[in-house]
Amino acid sequence: MADSNFIDYVKIHCKSGAGGAGSAHFFRAKGVPNGGPDGGDGGNGGDVVLKVNAQLWTLLHLKYTKHVKAGPGKPGSLNRMHGARGEDCVLEVPAGTVARDAETGEIITEVINEGERYVLLPGGRGGLGNEHFKSATNRAPEYAQPGEPFQEKWIILELKVLADVGLVGLPNAGKSTLLASVSAAKPAIADYPFTTLTPNLGVVKYREFHSFVMADIPGIIEGAHQGRGLGLRFLRHIERNSLLLFLVPATTEDPDAEYRLLLSELEQHNPELLDKRRILGISKMDLADEEAEKRLKKLNPGIPVVQFSAATGAGISDLKDLIWKNLSEK
Numbered sequence: 001m002a003d004s005n006f007i008d009y010v011k012i013h014c015k016s017g018a019g020g021a022g023s024a025h026f027f028r029a030k031g032v033p034n035g036g037p038d039g040g041d042g043g044n045g046g047d048v049v050l051k052v053n054a055q056l057w058t059l060l061h062l063k064y065t066k067h068v069k070a071g072p073g074k075p076g077s078l079n080r081m082h083g084a085r086g087e088d089c090v091l092e093v094p095a096g097t098v099a100r101d102a103e104t105g106e107i108i109t110e111v112i113n114e115g116e117r118y119v120l121l122p123g124g125r126g127g128l129g130n131e132h133f134k135s136a137t138n139r140a141p142e143y144a145q146p147g148e149p150f151q152e153k154w155i156i157l158e159l160k161v162l163a164d165v166g167l168v169g170l171p172n173a174g175k176s177t178l179l180a181s182v183s184a185a186k187p188a189i190a191d192y193p194f195t196t197l198t199p200n201l202g203v204v205k206y207r208e209f210h211s212f213v214m215a216d217i218p219g220i221i222e223g224a225h226q227g228r229g230l231g232l233r234f235l236r237h238i239e240r241n242s243l244l245l246f247l248v249p250a251t252t253e254d255p256d257a258e259y260r261l262l263l264s265e266l267e268q269h270n271p272e273l274l275d276k277r278r279i280l281g282i283s284k285m286d287l288a289d290e291e292a293e294k295r296l297k298k299l300n301p302g303i304p305v306v307q308f309s310a311a312t313g314a315g316i317s318d319l320k321d322l323i324w325k326n327l328s329e330k
Contacts, residue, residue, distance in 0.1 A: 007060045008159040008199075008237075011102055013067045017045025017086030019124035019147025020073030022132075026140065027078070037130040037140060040077050042147045045123025046070030046086030050099055050157075053092040054114040057201065059159055062091065070121075073147055076129045086123055096162040096240050102154035112162070120155060124148030158236065161199045163215035164327055166241030168262055171218075173247040174283035174310055176200065179216040181310040182320070199237050206324050215241060239270060243277045243326050250288035250307070255299050277326050281319060282307040 020042025027035025048070050068091065074083035099108040099120060109118045127145030134141055167175040183202025200216040217237050238244065246262055248255045259280060266273040280301050286309040288296070299305065306322050308315030 007058050007063045008161075010059050010062045010065070010157050012062065012065055012091070012155050012157065013152065014048040014089070014121050014155050015067070015069040015152040016048050016089075016121040016150045017070040017072040017123040018150040019043070019045045019126040020075040020083035020086075021146045022127035022129040022144035023076035023078065024130040024142055024144040025078040026130075034140075037134050038078055038080050039129030039131055039144050040079070040081040040083065041129050041132075042076045042126030042145075043073030043083035043085045044126050045073045045147065045150055046088045047119045047123050048121040049088050049090045050097070050109065050111055050118045050120055051090050051092050052095050052097070052111045052114055052116045054095060056092060056094040058094065059097070059157060062093075062157065070123055070150075072150070073123065073126045075147075076126070076144070080129065080131060083126055085126075088123075091120075091157075093157060094159055094162075096160045098158045098160060100156040100158065102156045108155070121151045121153060124150055160240040161201065161215050161217075161237040162213075162240045163201060164212040164241065165204075165214045165243045165245050165323055166238050167214065167216050167247055168238060168244050168266070169247035169283075170258060170262070173249055175216045175247055178247070178281075178283065178308075178310040179214055181313070182316060183214060204320065204323075206320050210324065212323065212327055214245075238266065238273060241276070243279065243323065244273070245323065246278060246280045247283050248280065249284045250282050250292050250296060251284055253295075255282065255295060256301065259299075259301050277329075278303045279322055279326060280305045283310065285309040285314060286312050 022042050023039030025039040027038040029035065048068060068089045070089040071087035073086045076083045093111065095112050095114065098110045100106065101108060108120065111118055125148045127147045130141045130144045167178065169175050179200060179202045182204045202214050203211050204214050205211050215237065246259055248258045252258050280303055282296060282305065285307050304322055306315060306319045308319050
C-alpha cells in the first residue's frame with residue numbers, strides 16, 4: 001500500500017443521540033372515557049462507540065470523516081409502548097488507537113484488543129412516560145419527562161503501531177533495508193535521509209513455525225522529542241513495540257554516541273520506553289573498514305549487541321535468534 005495511504009491521525013466531531021421524550025398519554029377505549037395514564041418511556045439515544053477491527057492497520061477510512069452522529073431515541077407511545085433506541089454510531093479503528101479530547105488533549109481511552117468496544121459519547125436517556133408519575137394524590141398526571149440531550153465533542157484519534165519489534169535509528173541507518181531483507185514488506189529504500197515517511201510492518205519468519213512482526217519506524221533526529229524532523233508524529237509508534245532494536249551503522253564515526261542520542265530522545269519523549277527490552281544492531285557491516293571495526297570493539301552499551309549486513313545476509317540468522325530469545329523471555 002502506498003505511503004500516502006497510511007493515516008495515523010484524524011480529528012472528528014462526534015455527536016451522540018438525544019433521548020426520546022416520554023409520553024403523557026391516557027388510556028381511552030369504548031366504555032372507558034377516563035382511563036389512567038399509559039404513556040410509555042422514550043428510547044435512549046444512540047452512543048458513539050469506538051471498536052477495534054483487527055483487519056484495519058490505518059485510519060485511512062476515517063480521513064475524510066469530519067462529523068459523525070448517532071441516532072436519536074424515539075418518543076414513547078400509548079399503551080406503555082417504549083420508544084425505540086437510537087442507532088449507535090460505531091467507529092472501527094485498528095488495534096493500538098488512542099482517543100483524545102481535542103480541546104484538553106486528555107487521553108479518553110486506548111483500545112488494543114480485537115473486538116474491544118468503548119463508548120466515547122453515551123446517548124441521552126429516554127424520558128419516563130406519565131404512568132411513572134401517578135400516585136394516590138395524583139391519579140392523572142398530565143406530564144412526562146423529556147429525553148436527555150445529546151452530547152457532542154471533537155475527538156482526536158491517533159494510531160500507535162503494534163509490533164513485536166520496533167526498529168529505532170537515525171535516518172539512513174538501514175532500517176528499511178533490514179525489513180525488506182527479512183520479510184515480504186516493500187518499504188521505499190534510497191541512500192538519502194528520510195526515505196521512510198510512514199511506519200512499515202513486516203512479518204518475519206523464524207525457524208519452521210514461528211514468526212514475529214517488525215516495524216520500520218521513520219528515522220529519529222536530535223530534538224525529535226521536541227517535534228523536530230518527523231518528531232512526535234512517529235515517536236509514539238515506538239511505544240507499542242515489545243522489543244526495541246536500535247540500529248547504528250558500522251560506518252558511523254561514534255557508534256556509542258549515536259546509540260546514546262537515540263536513547264536520550266526516547267527517554268525525553270517517554271521515560272517508560274527505557275523499561276522495554278533493547279538490542280543494539282550494528283548494520284552495514286559489509287562497509288566496515290579496519291577503523292570501524294576498532295571503534296566497534298570499544299562499544300559497550302550494556303545490552304546485547306549483534307553485527308550484521310542486510311545487503312549480504314551475514315549475521316541475519318544471529319539477529320533473528322537474539323530477537324526471538326528476547327521475545328520468548330518476555
